[in-house]
Amino acid sequence: MPATTEAGVFDESELVAKAREGDLEAFNALVGRYERKIYRLAKHITQNDEDAEDVLQETFLKAYEHLGDFQGQSKFYTWIVRIGVNESLMKLRKRKSDRTVPLDEPVDTGEDTVAREIAVWDENPEQRYSREELGKILDEAVDTLRPAFRTVFVLRDIEELSTEETAEALNISVPAVKSRLLRARLQLREKLTRFFKRKGDDVFAYL
Amino acid sequence: MLTCKEFLVELNEYLDDTVDVELRRRLETHVTECPNCWVICDTTKKTIQIYKGMQPQVIPGDVQARLLKALERKAAALRQKV
Numbered sequence: 001m002p003a004t005t006e007a008g009v010f011d012e013s014e015l016v017a018k019a020r021e022g023d024l025e026a027f028n029a030l031v032g033r034y035e036r037k038i039y040r041l042a043k044h045i046t047q048n049d050e051d052a053e054d055v056l057q058e059t060f061l062k063a064y065e066h067l068g069d070f071q072g073q074s075k076f077y078t079w080i081v082r083i084g085v086n087e088s089l090m091k092l093r094k095r096k097s098d099r100t101v102p103l104d105e106p107v108d109t110g111e112d113t114v115a116r117e118i119a120v121w122d123e124n125p126e127q128r129y130s131r132e133e134l135g136k137i138l139d140e141a142v143d144t145l146r147p148a149f150r151t152v153f154v155l156r157d158i159e160e161l162s163t164e165e166t167a168e169a170l171n172i173s174v175p176a177v178k179s180r181l182l183r184a185r186l187q188l189r190e191k192l193t194r195f196f197k198r199k200g201d202d203v204f205a206y207l
Numbered sequence: 208m209l210t211c212k213e214f215l216v217e218l219n220e221y222l223d224d225t226v227d228v229e230l231r232r233r234l235e236t237h238v239t240e241c242p243n244c245w246v247i248c249d250t251t252k253k254t255i256q257i258y259k260g261m262q263p264q265v266i267p268g269d270v271q272a273r274l275l276k277a278l279e280r281k282a283a284a285l286r287q288k289v
Contacts, residue, residue, distance in 0.1 A: 024282045036263035057277050118246050182219045189254045
């Protein structure tokens with residue numbers, strides 16, 4: 001009897017077990033679950049379609065080949081995200097090898113936590129845009145962040161990893177994840193204000 | 208009373224609901240008294256919600272086809288090794 005009550009979890013460990021024995025169909029089922037997330041993550045980090053496709057392939061090829069190393073202590077998703085992040089960072093470094101990619105720069109919570117743009121948003125501002133428009137606005141805003149902030153934001157708030165999982169995947173400390181996430185969130189908030197603020201309004205107008 | 212800077216430093220923990228009762232009380236007092244921080248807090252919360260609500264887009268068909276091909280080749284190569 002499977003000890004777990006959650007059908008999804010049981011299915012997944014079953015799939016992983018079969019895939020580990022070389023069952024490609026089982027592995028493809030896992031690919032189907034996570035390929036979109038890995039592709040999105042790769043696109044956000046590398047900011048390049050070709051690199052993102054390479055990352056997607058490399059991630060799942062490596063996962064398939066090294067499935068025996070997967071301990072089953074962490075979630076399969078966390079394990080595969082970690083591979084995807086590593087592959088993405090390698091691409092990013094390669095492409096920008098003439099410049100240093102400041103992934104491990106020291107970050108303080110100084111100056112740029114100061115907000116410049118302060119305006120009230122609509123209750124559901126995203127409804128003003130079509131799905132496509134909204135996706136484009138959100139992606140472009142993330143793309144303007146520096147790599148050190150971008151990667152943390154993507155893992156924490158888009159892929160919904162925990163602070164600890166993010167720290168582990170990026171090989172940085174928990175306080176570094178926290179301070180980068182704060183700056184990323186505040187910068188995005190400011191960028192999105194342009195699109196989402198209540199029309200013809202400012203914060204003091206109705207106080 | 209907290210300064211705006213002190214409030215912002217704690218903003219993430221506040222939004223992620225990982226602050227203790229006493230700090231939460233002080234942060235809540237600050238937002239009721241500081242309209243700017245109220246706006247920043249509210250719009251940051253919405254920023255996070257909007258991103259969390261985004262479903263990943265479907266992968267282009269040719270990209271997916273190449274992935275599956277590559278996996279088939281890998282599987283075949285690994286079988287030969289055994």
